[in-house]
Amino acid sequence: MARIAGVNLPKEKRIEVALTAIYGIGRQVSKKILQELKINLNTKVKDLTEAEVGKLREHIGKMATEGDLRRKVSMDIKRLQDIGSYRGFRHRRRLPVRGQRTKTNARTKKGKRVAIAGKKIAAK
Numbered sequence: 001m002a003r004i005a006g007v008n009l010p011k012e013k014r015i016e017v018a019l020t021a022i023y024g025i026g027r028q029v030s031k032k033i034l035q036e037l038k039i040n041l042n043t044k045v046k047d048l049t050e051a052e053v054g055k056l057r058e059h060i061g062k063m064a065t066e067g068d069l070r071r072k073v074s075m076d077i078k079r080l081q082d083i084g085s086y087r088g089f090r091h092r093r094r095l096p097v098r099g100q101r102t103k104t105n106a107r108t109k110k111g112k113r114v115a116i117a118g119k120k121i122a123a124k
Contacts, residue, residue: 004058005057005060005061006066006067009045014041015029015030015039015043016041016042019034019056022065023065024069025060031070037055049056094109096109
């Protein structure tokens with residue numbers, strides 16, 4: 001099992017897809033890395049040689065991934081909140097940040113509505 005950037009890559013998947021298990025690496029970046037290192041995109045993780053795994057580990061080690069990237073993103077959000085920007089305010093209130101409507105949608109961000117039972121009017 002290949003362990004890169006503190007993540008165990010799934011053995012049965014193609015290396016192009018398996019690299020996306022690392023936070024900060026998507027399909028495009030994965031493809032670019034593999035082309036630079038001249039590794040076949042269709043190779044399964046279990047079929048990689050130790051030399052190829054070493055090259056991948058070294059190349060990905062230079063990039064901001066996993067904990068470093070998560071820390072950077074959270075610090076960016078904290079900075080926005082500290083300077084009092086509109087985006088920081090939206091983050092603080094846990095609302096959509098990028099201009100989406102909230103009157104009808106945004107259930108994921110706002111949370112599930114809690115129904116309030118209708119009060120019956122007492123008979124006089």
